[in-house]
Amino acid sequence: MEVVGELINASRKKIGEAIKARDTEFIQETARQQRDSGADYIDVNAGTFVGKEKECVEWLIQSVQQVVDAPCCIDSPDPEVVDSALRLHQGAPIINSISLESERYNALLPIVTGNECKVVALCMSDQGMPESAEDRFSIAEKLVNSLVQKGVSKDNIYVDPLVQPVSTNDSYGVEFLKAIERIMTELDGVHTICGLSNISYGLPKRHLLNRNFAVMGVLKGLDCAIINPLDSQLMADIKAAEVLAGRDTFCMNFLEAYRAGKLD
């Protein structure tokens, strides 16, 4: 499973302060820790800096790429921000995200097709948020087909079926997981990605719910997650889940993590 380290997000107080103060060292340390803990991508988000998001994201990318060899995940719905970020990012980042909402789709499409990058394809449309696995799959299929037709390779598409809180509807967990399975089977060649925390919104013991949801995701074929890689319990659960789901040949990754003391 690939991991996008989610910690460099302006909505987190310390990160917001570090961005404001241009505290390069703090940002770089946060990037380094995530990379050392197994992040394959470093998310950068400056969404709370309205009107200044572009220069904040540029600064974040430069700071992160000075010290870490993993690409970034550029986490912004604003095409201008994404475009300027892509100009200075070295290597192929993930763009988070395009969707089937016409305005967003039309604005992001030329950027996605005109650059070497991967893209999160969020299962949202002008009809709003999906409810069932069927809804999610239907949006995913349209979005993937359309991107592929424009020349984006399936391997560069990360479908996010959109996690919604089980506190709102008992079936939201299962419907999300069914969508993951169907996308990974029927749209063979694409990836799936998600953030976890929305699943537990409105409930106590969110960490308990989130990490068990990750485990279920691994069983269903989820192959990328936007998480906190410093959360050693979650990371260990994912490693164990990969063994149990038959996704860790001869348990090699699990045993390597064990020997490195990463399952404690």
Next chain:
Amino acid sequence: MEVVGELINASRKKIGEAIKARDTEFIQETARQQRDSGADYIDVNAGTFVGKEKECVEWLIQSVQQVVDAPCCIDSPDPEVVDSALRLHQGAPIINSISLESERYNALLPIVTGNECKVVALCMSDQGMPESAEDRFSIAEKLVNSLVQKGVSKDNIYVDPLVQPVSTNDSYGVEFLKAIERIMTELDGVHTICGLSNISYGLPKRHLLNRNFAVMGVLKGLDCAIINPLDSQLMADIKAAEVLAGRDTFCMNFLEAYRAGKLD
């Protein structure tokens, strides 16, 4: 999910000693703790007392039933032991287990059909241990059909698809889980049951693997597990898994467990 508390097993040193010394208090305290922690059945096993298993199991059942209102799970392959245990057990216990191995099947069948009890139907046949989900399902189907034909109600049958170690074969986890799903769907009305610990045999961090395997089982429909109910992390994971699998209406059990401090 129903829980069979597994702790009263003679292969555990302290329990073996307590059985030998007829330490009623220790056995009763172990039963009481398991019941208080959420066990629906109390397993009794005296398998290491060769030649004396029958009187040991009788004593265990009497000791347990004096203090706990949950039925026992009579854990013995010996028809004589099971028969004598059934005579003094109050209420309907679970018998663990009948299988498709002819000798065992023929010896246990009259006991199972002649008493008010539930029965674990273990997916083993004269051809040995099953490898694939298909193997497991095929044995399960024959065993269930045969028991139903003899008058056993589906609701009294607990199919155990037989957990085998992933350290032996990467696919054993997935094949087991597929079997659970198929049994719960196609043999509608029966239950599924398993012990967990075999999955992690030969690997480090067994508890990590076992509890994540339980979570995956819940997603696939497993509705009974033979576990240590005093393991609060495992019990909390199962409660969370039931929420995520859409098996806890309005999250009521989860919230109740939270308020009772059982998710800590």
